Amino acid sequence: MSSFMITTDKTELDVPAIHHFLGTQSTWATGIALATVQRAIDHSLCFGGFADGRQVAFARVVSDYATFAYLVDVYVLxxxxxxxxxxxxxxxxxxxxxxxxxxxxxxxxxxxxxxYARHGFTAPLRPESLMEKYVPDLYTR
Incomplete structure (x- = not known):
């Protein structure tokens, strides 16, 4: 088994590989533009996972670092x-x-x-209090 290394150093991220996975293999960002991925990375706390000399995993957190965070784009090849x-x-x-x-x-x-349950994530306690504006086909229009 290869060693697995995780970094939050954005200069280490393989942005083209992240874009390729998100745009062609994910169920949530099909067709996303490279510029959009880069902008998202620029404005997020990112975690790159590396094995065998290549990036094989990724996670991104959008946060104010005080009260709220949203975890997105988690994957392992x-x-x-x-x-x-x-x-x-x-x-x-x-x-x-x-x-x-x-x-x-x-x-x-x-x-x-x-x-995610291992880390205390559950279904919303009061789902009736949550709202969203969701445009699922935004990147393929």
Whole structure:
């Protein structure tokens, strides 16, 4: 098994690889433009996971670093799944010093409830209080 290294240093991120995964393999950002991915990275706390000399995982947190955070764009490349990398990535996200003491930390997932439940994420206590403006096909129009 290869070693797995996680960094928040944006200069280490393989932005074209992140863009490729999000734009062609994710279920949530199909067709996203490279410029949009770059802007999102520029304005977020990012976690890159590396194995075998390449970036194989990613997570991004949008936050004010005081009260609120939103976890997005979490992935591990398919050929690297099943090695515990998603757990290590989430451990790094949840341990980051800038993300401690937040009143609310949110995410949306359709497939990885168990991964996030390990860290205390649950369905909203009062879903009737949450609203969203969601444009699912924004990048493919």
């Amino acid at each position: 398919e050929q690297y799944r099943g090695r515990g990398y998603s757990k290590q990535l989430m451990d790094a996200v949840m341990a980051h010093p800038d993300l401690q003491g937040l009143r609310r930390f949110m995410l949306a997932t359709s497939t990885a409830h168990g991964l």
